[in-house]
Amino acid sequence: MELQIGGAVEGVHRVCRVEVILQLFARPGRIPGVFFSPINDMPLWISIAACRCLTPVWGAIVGVRFHDMRATFVVFALLLANAGYRQLRREPDNPITVMIETAAAFIAFTAVWAPLSYLSARNSHALIDPVLSHLDHFMGFDWNRWSRFVEGIPTLNLILHIAYDSLKLQTVVAIIWLPLVKGGRRGYELVRQGVAAIALTCILFWLFPALGAVSQADWTTDVMALRGTAGLDFSLLDLKGIISFPSFHTILGVLFIYAFRGTHLVVPALALNLLMFLSVLNVGDHYLTDVVAGAVVAAVSIVVVKWMAAPDFETRKRAQEPARISRSLL
Numbered sequence: 001m002e003l004q005i006g007g008a009v010e011g012v013h014r015v016c017r018v019e020v021i022l023q024l025f026a027r028p029g030r031i032p033g034v035f036f037s038p039i040n041d042m043p044l045w046i047s048i049a050a051c052r053c054l055t056p057v058w059g060a061i062v063g064v065r066f067h068d069m070r071a072t073f074v075v076f077a078l079l080l081a082n083a084g085y086r087q088l089r090r091e092p093d094n095p096i097t098v099m100i101e102t103a104a105a106f107i108a109f110t111a112v113w114a115p116l117s118y119l120s121a122r123n124s125h126a127l128i129d130p131v132l133s134h135l136d137h138f139m140g141f142d143w144n145r146w147s148r149f150v151e152g153i154p155t156l157n158l159i160l161h162i163a164y165d166s167l168k169l170q171t172v173v174a175i176i177w178l179p180l181v182k183g184g185r186r187g188y189e190l191v192r193q194g195v196a197a198i199a200l201t202c203i204l205f206w207l208f209p210a211l212g213a214v215s216q217a218d219w220t221t222d223v224m225a226l227r228g229t230a231g232l233d234f235s236l237l238d239l240k241g242i243i244s245f246p247s248f249h250t251i252l253g254v255l256f257i258y259a260f261r262g263t264h265l266v267v268p269a270l271a272l273n274l275l276m277f278l279s280v281l282n283v284g285d286h287y288l289t290d291v292v293a294g295a296v297v298a299a300v301s302i303v304v305v306k307w308m309a310a311p312d313f314e315t316r317k318r319a320q321e322p323a324r325i326s327r328s329l330l
Contacts, residue, residue, distance in 0.1 A: 047195050048105070051112040055119065062122040064232045066115050098179035102187035106171060109191050113198050114239040120202035121209060121226040121242055128208045132245060132287040141288040143213045143281065150282045160279035166272055167249065170256050173265070181263050189305065190259040196301040197251045204293070205243045212244040214285040247286045250277055250294030251301070258302055 059065055136143060150157050178187035209227070211220050219240040225232060226242075241248065253273035260269040280286045280294075 045105075045108075048108045048112055051116060051195075051198070052108070055112070055115045058119050059115070062119065064119060064122055064226070064234070066118075066234050066236055095179050095184065098184035098187065099175060102179055102184075102191070103175045105188060105191040106175060109194050109198075111236065113194075114236060115234075116198060116202050117205070117241070117243050117248075118222070118226060118234060118239060120206040121223050123206055123209065124227060125207065125209050127210055128245065129210050129212075129287075132210055132289045133213075135289040136287050139288060143287065147282045157282075160275060161283055163272060163275035164249065164279035164283040166276060167252055170252075170269070170272070174256065174259060177263070177265060178259060186259050190255055192305045193255050193258075193298075193301045194252070196304050197248075197255070197297055200297045200300060201243060201246060201248055201251065204246055204297070208245055210244040210287075210290075212285040212290075213281075213287050241284075244286060245290050246293035246297050247280050247284065247290040248294065249280045249284055249286075250291045251298045253277060254295055254298035255301070258298075 055066065133143075150160060174187060174190060178184070178190065209223070211223060219242045222234075222240060223242050253276050257266070257269050257273050260266045277291060280291055281288065
């Protein structure tokens with residue numbers, strides 16, 4: 001009898017160990033283990049890591065080098081701190097752990113986006129500013145007239161400048177708020193949409209480069225250098241937003257509005273980002289066509305991510321229960 005019980009217990013342990021191992025591979029949409037919560041997924045981090053690895057390779061090919069990539073170490077530090085916190089609390093889907101992961105994903109997203117935007121400007125394609133200006137006139141928009149109108153109302157000009165600079169604040173709010181709603185999925189959904197938007201934006205800017213409505217803007221120096229100077233060296237901390245077409249401010253504004261849908265912050269996010277869309281024209285020196293293109297890219301990114309979305313969070317939690325039981329038995 002004792003041998004039978006002992007054999008049964010040993011068999012359970014073997015099954016549990018096999019099940020745990022299979023959990024590592026059976027669901028490729030999730031990274032299990034101590035570092036990540038159940039809502040995290042492998043494709044997101046693989047895509048970010050792939051873009052990060054692409055940067056030095058692409059840079060070496062076109063003669064552009066980036067240094068001071070300390071954001072990578074910040075991401076690892078956050079994930080390590082998250083691992084320690086999760087082991088301390090024994091709660092894999094605790095809002096704090098999801099918040100730390102979301103912050104790490106946002107930092108990784110920014111560290112990937114900025115260098116890729118510079119590399120996409122490294123080409124000799126003809127500038128399409130005349131085409132964008134013509135499209136603006138076709139839609140009945142006069143950039144110079146709009147700029148004079150805004151500058152003639154100091155209060156409006158100040159409000160639009162504040163709205164234009166609100167992306168950092170919105171990012172902080174998203175990192176804190178989104179892990180608390182819809183099971184913590186929204187933060188990672190936003191980053192996935194951002195990664196998809198990066199790919200589309202860099203492709204479009206590489207194919208259709210532009211300087212913007214004001215050719216003497218501060219970022220145009222970097223754009224022109226990338227179009228003609230060999231052996232360039234940039235610090236990640238000094239990179240500017242150089243993409244004119246499509247407007248990435250508009251892309252992020254649409255994504256933030258969508259991320260806050262169904263929450264108490266959707267109305268403030270909508271009001272703030274509508275102002276930001278207006279500010280993109282004069283503060284960001286964008287054509288109206290840039291704004292329209294940015295909204296289209298954001299919509300496409302949302303649709304693509306939704307189409308490729310993993311199962312619902314509750315389904316994931318139910319699917320993870322056997323692994324949790326297995327770990328408790330080990």
